[in-house]
Amino acid sequence: MEERFLSRNFDIPNAHTLAVFEKHGGYQALKRAVTMDGDSIINEVKKSNLRGRGGAGFPCGIKWSFLPKESDVPKYLVINADEGEPGTFKDRYLMELDPHRHIEGCIIAAWALGIRYGYIFVRGEMQHAIRRLEAAVKEAYAKGYLGKNILGKGFDFDLYVHPGGGAYICGEETGLIEGLEGKSGQPRMKPPFPAVVGLFQAPTIVNNVETISAIPFIIEHGGEWFAAMGVEKNGGPKLYGVSGPIKRPGVYEARSGITVRELLEEYGGGMLDGHELKAFIPGGSSCAVLTPDKLDAVMGFETMREAGSSLGTGCVTFMDTNTCMVRVAARLAAFYHHESCGQCTPCREGTGWATKVLDAIEAGRGRPEDLDLLLDMCSNIEGNTICALGDSIAIPVRSYIQVFRSEFDAHIKQGCCPYPAWTKKRLRSSVAA
Amino acid sequence: MALAFSEKAEVHFKDLVSRYPNTLAALLPALHLAQSEFGWISVEVMDYVARRLELHPTKVLTVATFYSMYNMQPVGKCHVQVCTTLTCALRGGYEILEHLEEVLGVRVGETSADGNYTLSEVECLASCGTAPMFQATFSDGEIEYFENLSAERVDTILADLNKRIATLPNPAEMH
Ligand SMILES: Cc1cc2nc3c(=O)[nH]c(=O)nc-3n(C[C@H](O)[C@H](O)[C@H](O)COP(=O)(O)O)c2cc1C
Ligand code: FES
Numbered sequence: 306m307e308e309r310f311l312s313r314n315f316d317i318p319n320a321h322t323l324a325v326f327e328k329h330g331g332y333q334a335l336k337r338a339v340t341m342d343g344d345s346i347i348n349e350v351k352k353s354n355l356r357g358r359g360g361a362g363f364p365c366g367i368k369w370s371f372l373p374k375e376s377d378v379p380k381y382l383v384i385n386a387d388e389g390e391p392g393t394f395k396d397r398y399l400m401e402l403d404p405h406r407h408i409e410g411c412i413i414a415a416w417a418l419g420i421r422y423g424y425i426f427v428r429g430e431m432q433h434a435i436r437r438l439e440a441a442v443k444e445a446y447a448k449g450y451l452g453k454n455i456l457g458k459g460f461d462f463d464l465y466v467h468p469g470g471g472a473y474i475c476g477e478e479t480g481l482i483e484g485l486e487g488k489s490g491q492p493r494m495k496p497p498f499p500a501v502v503g504l505f506q507a508p509t510i511v512n513n514v515e516t517i518s519a520i521p522f523i524i525e526h527g528g529e530w531f532a533a534m535g536v537e538k539n540g541g542p543k544l545y546g547v548s549g550p551i552k553r554p555g556v557y558e559a560r561s562g563i564t565v566r567e568l569l570e571e572y573g574g575g576m577l578d579g580h581e582l583k584a585f586i587p588g589g590s591s592c593a594v595l596t597p598d599k600l601d602a603v604m605g606f607e608t609m610r611e612a613g614s615s616l617g618t619g620c621v622t623f624m625d626t627n628t629c630m631v632r633v634a635a636r637l638a639a640f641y642h643h644e645s646c647g648q649c650t651p652c653r654e655g656t657g658w659a660t661k662v663l664d665a666i667e668a669g670r671g672r673p674e675d676l677d678l679l680l681d682m683c684s685n686i687e688g689n690t691i692c693a694l695g696d697s698i699a700i701p702v703r704s705y706i707q708v709f710r711s712e713f714d715a716h717i718k719q720g721c722c723p724y725p726a727w728t729k730k731r732l733r734s735s736v737a738a
Numbered sequence: 739m740a741l742a743f744s745e746k747a748e749v750h751f752k753d754l755v756s757r758y759p760n761t762l763a764a765l766l767p768a769l770h771l772a773q774s775e776f777g778w779i780s781v782e783v784m785d786y787v788a789r790r791l792e793l794h795p796t797k798v799l800t801v802a803t804f805y806s807m808y809n810m811q812p813v814g815k816c817h818v819q820v821c822t823t824l825t826c827a828l829r830g831g832y833e834i835l836e837h838l839e840e841v842l843g844v845r846v847g848e849t850s851a852d853g854n855y856t857l858s859e860v861e862c863l864a865s866c867g868t869a870p871m872f873q874a875t876f877s878d879g880e881i882e883y884f885e886n887l888s889a890e891r892v893d894t895i896l897a898d899l900n901k902r903i904a905t906l907p908n909p910a911e912m913h
Contacts, residue, residue, distance in 0.1 A: 388864045389861075391824055391825070391862040392824065392825055392862070392866050393864060393866070394865055394867050396864070397864050429766070430863055431864070432880070432881040432882075433882075465757045467757075468767055468770055469766065470766045470770075470801070470805025470807050471805045471806035471807035471808075473861065484766065487760075487761075487763045487764065487765035487766060488762070488801060489800060489801055489804035489805075490804065490805075505760075505763075547867070548869060549828050549829070554866070555868075590823075590824060622824060622828075624828060625828070633824065636827065640823060640861055640862075643861065646804075730832060730836075731830070732832070733822075733827070
């Protein structure tokens with residue numbers, strides 16, 4: 306197995322405590338960072354080719370360089386720890402098992418960017434992660450890594466852990482900012498981008514947990530080293546998740562550029578006995594579905610696009626041959642309908658209609674013209690909403706219809722779901738039991 | 739009876755408010771605190787939170803109803819929420835849900851007659867690698883994930899939960 310970085314401390318007992326974290330080299334990167342100026346750090350991050358790990362893959366160094374240097378009001382760092390994209394479960398591990406690494410990354414970012422306050426917005430349900438982070442923040446204050454005059458450098462940074470109220474939409478960065486301000490998590494129009502007008506109307510950097518947890522390694526080993534651990538335009542090691550009916554589901558660290566097959570077979574142990582792979586989703590349920598002939602695709606932003614999907618969060622969901630694709634589409638449509646914030650008509654209504662039509666097809670009440678109707682609805686949602694939640698249902702629904710058209714046709718022609726009864730219990734569409 | 743935070747909660751509340759440049763930003767954490775103090779988010783609780791944060795009560799209502807973690811009706815001492823999103827479903831999430839319906843004697847959305855358990859479905863809780871799973875939320879505000887479930891494991895867990903909730907207050911009677 307390759308050398309591990311992001312997950313290096315996962316198996317070390319009590320690595321979530323300051324003493325153990327420091328014993329294993331913790332906060333050395335921060336001590337080094339404060340000997341560098343902000344521009345050199347941003348430069349290293351640019352050289353590292355670190356791409357945002359929250360799903361959109363925006364180059365981190367470029368995002369950082371958008372934050373105005375001078376500002377009349379305090380600038381903010383906001384960590385997106387609202388992990389809720391179905392199939393995604395990597396940030397939780399970073400927060401629960403290695404919280405100090407994350408905090409170290411936050412402090413380095415604040416130092417480099419002249420940021421005064423930071424908030425880690427954690428899903429309210431993740432109480433264990435919240436407690437681990439809060440305890441670690443407290444230890445970091447006591448040791449002088451947070452607060453006033455950090456490491457005697459005349460640099461002040463306060464960091465707080467903020468629990469969410471339970472809403473998937475707060476994972477979208479401007480929905481998250483609204484949530485953090487104490488409002489309903491309804492995303493804002495962009496531009497202006499958060500780097501210019503963000504939290505409390507001030508310049509704000511929003512980054513995913515894993516993105517910031519990678520920063521200490523870039524400082525420790527240099528941007529070029531990090532870039533060399535990945536592929537072109539996508540640097541570094543990364544945490545991948547594998548889940549579904551496979552032998553060893555879980556979170557694994559590997560280089561950027563690993564293939565789906567390697568993830569499934571070498572890390573995930575292959576499909577469970579008696580289960581055959583039918584399809585997979587590369588990085589959360591908003592990505593298009595792919596078939597086993599794409600198993601050798603590399604887990605990269607460009608390569609996954611070429612394969613017809615997207616890398617997303619890098620947490621792969623595998624599905625077996627007993628999985629009805631109409632039901633999968635209906636179940637996911639129901640999820641997005643439930644989570645739509647309701648601001649934009651195409652998303653609020655479109656996700657609901659898509660769910661109803663998919664449910665009808667699954668229940669054997671589909672009409673031949675329904676598939677074109679669904680595709681038409683997808684086109685009417687996509688690109689016509691304030692945030693990308695609308696796209697997050699349009700893209701997968703279209704892909705299930707396109708990739709598994711014959712299955713949809715069979716439901717409509719036969720007037721029922723062709724799968725055996727027991728599979729209907731395993732995965733329900735939203736209303737048909 | 740007029741509502742008031744306990745002494746311990748009051749300390750927590752003051753700390754929360756100190757973390758933000760305005761009181762509105764403390765609303766989500768303050769509602770969590772209020773729920774663990776008063777059991778559920780009634781109109782009275784919303785009025786109290788609004789007064790404490792100097793916000794209009796409708797602001798609190800809008801926000802409390804937008805998010806899923808605030809109970810606008812009382813639930814049982816232990817709220818069992820089973821994930822039935824894709825990965826959990828593929829690994830038996832619905833079987834776990836049915837098993838719980840059977841042993842708790844309730845349907846999804848219902849609370850047991852003794853006020854001990856409420857059973858719900860939830861969407862993905864970022865435990866897909868340890869699916870199937872449920873989240874248990876207790877009336878004292880504690881949350882715990884139970885992962886890698888099987889019907890047998892659920893039975894063992896429930897035996898423990900029965901003991902654990904014996905001393906917990908019933909949310910419906912907390913204010
Ligand atoms: C509907 C929706 C949900 C999202 N959920 C998350 C999430 O749970 N966690 C996350 O880090 N990013 C999520 N994102 C992406 C964020 O908007 C944003 O791109 C990210 O926080 C930026 O950080 P990064 O550049 O470090 O990845 C979501 C986006 C959308 C449109
Ligand atoms: S699908 Fe159940 S935790 Fe993700």
